[in-house]
Amino acid sequence: MIPPLKKIAKIIRKNSSFLITTHAQPDGDGLGAQMALHFYLKKIGKQSLVINSDPTPPKFQLVDPRHEIQAYTPNMKLTPVDVVVVMDTHDWQMLGPMQPLIQSMKVPVIFIDHHVTELDEPNEHLIDEAFGSTGELVYTLLRWIKADIDTEMALALYVAIMTDTSSFRFKRTTAHSHLIASELLQKGVLPEQVYQSIYARDSISKVRLFGNVLENIQTSNHGRVAWLSVSRDTREKYQATIEDTEAFSNQLTLIAGVDIGIVFREDSESQIKVSLRGNGEIPVFGIAKKFGGGGHRHAAGMKINGTLQQAITQVCREANEVLKGYPQQTS
Numbered sequence: 001m002i003p004p005l006k007k008i009a010k011i012i013r014k015n016s017s018f019l020i021t022t023h024a025q026p027d028g029d030g031l032g033a034q035m036a037l038h039f040y041l042k043k044i045g046k047q048s049l050v051i052n053s054d055p056t057p058p059k060f061q062l063v064d065p066r067h068e069i070q071a072y073t074p075n076m077k078l079t080p081v082d083v084v085v086v087m088d089t090h091d092w093q094m095l096g097p098m099q100p101l102i103q104s105m106k107v108p109v110i111f112i113d114h115h116v117t118e119l120d121e122p123n124e125h126l127i128d129e130a131f132g133s134t135g136e137l138v139y140t141l142l143r144w145i146k147a148d149i150d151t152e153m154a155l156a157l158y159v160a161i162m163t164d165t166s167s168f169r170f171k172r173t174t175a176h177s178h179l180i181a182s183e184l185l186q187k188g189v190l191p192e193q194v195y196q197s198i199y200a201r202d203s204i205s206k207v208r209l210f211g212n213v214l215e216n217i218q219t220s221n222h223g224r225v226a227w228l229s230v231s232r233d234t235r236e237k238y239q240a241t242i243e244d245t246e247a248f249s250n251q252l253t254l255i256a257g258v259d260i261g262i263v264f265r266e267d268s269e270s271q272i273k274v275s276l277r278g279n280g281e282i283p284v285f286g287i288a289k290k291f292g293g294g295g296h297r298h299a300a301g302m303k304i305n306g307t308l309q310q311a312i313t314q315v316c317r318e319a320n321e322v323l324k325g326y327p328q329q330t331s
């Protein structure tokens with residue numbers, strides 16, 4: 001951990017202009033992490049640009065009060081920068097249209113990320129899968145630099161940590177996560193306000209879609225595998241958006257005895273987005289990897305070409321394979 005911190009601190013010190021980006025369809029962790037670093041860089045007199053492949057979802061606008069984040073457009077002209085920082089992924093594919101843009105700049109790129117890595121030189125970057133969020137990594141970096149963390153940086157970091165740990169519930173939530181959160185609250189973050197402005201936004205159509213989807217949960221392998229699927233027809237019937245289905249996977253692993261929870265979402269006629277969650281020690285990263293996806297050890301995902309039914313059959317088979325290595329817990 002220390003070598004990359006030292007190296008990255010030096011890169012920040014020695015350079016004067018930065019572009020910060022995150023994965024396509026940015027989430028609270030990517031956005032919060034990038035804004036915290038962006039605010040810091042501006043504060044110490046550096047130039048910093050934040051450009052993402054996709055616009056900021058309204059629920060995360062609170063980390064960008066002055067609308068500084070730019071969304072990519074095909075004919076955008078970029079002013080040259082010294083360094084690019086990529087948050088919350090180190091997979092070029094995840095950057096969408098920002099990928100060719102950044103690669104054509106031919107400047108050093110630093111990944112700050114907490115997904116499982118197979119990079120040859122992870123030490124050139126700040127990547128540590130033990131961290132619950134990229135926000136915690138950025139906090140650690142800012143502390144190392146002895147940055148003065150103000151209220152808006154604290155809010156951005158809190159949003160990153162809160163959303164990526166699912167409100168301090170996921171496995172990688174550590175004592176360190178809570179210590180950081182404690183400090184961020186002391187800087188003026190109001191947890192209820194943050195929570196409400198991010199989560200108290202469900203449309204009635206989303207809640208009704210959720211009702212329908214829950215009604216149709218399936219299980220197999222003596223209840224150890226549970227899955228739900230959202231077809232395009234269902235989504236259209238409830239006039240719900242793709243984003244409306246994003247948190248559904250959390251529900252599955254709340255069912256007693258479920259070891260692997262899977263959400264199948266029909267994004268288009270032939271593409272199924274699959275989200276996997278493993279309870280306790282059960283790893284699901286390997287399943288995602290088999291289908292060309294990735295993520296974390298206990299939360300991963302991929303896209304599969306085929307019909308919903310084909311995806312369900314294939315992925316459930318792999319899930320059952322994984323469970324062979326983990327005898328059923330009796331309680």
Ligand SMILES: [Mn+2]
Nearest residue numbers: 029088134164
């Ligand atoms: Mn993350």
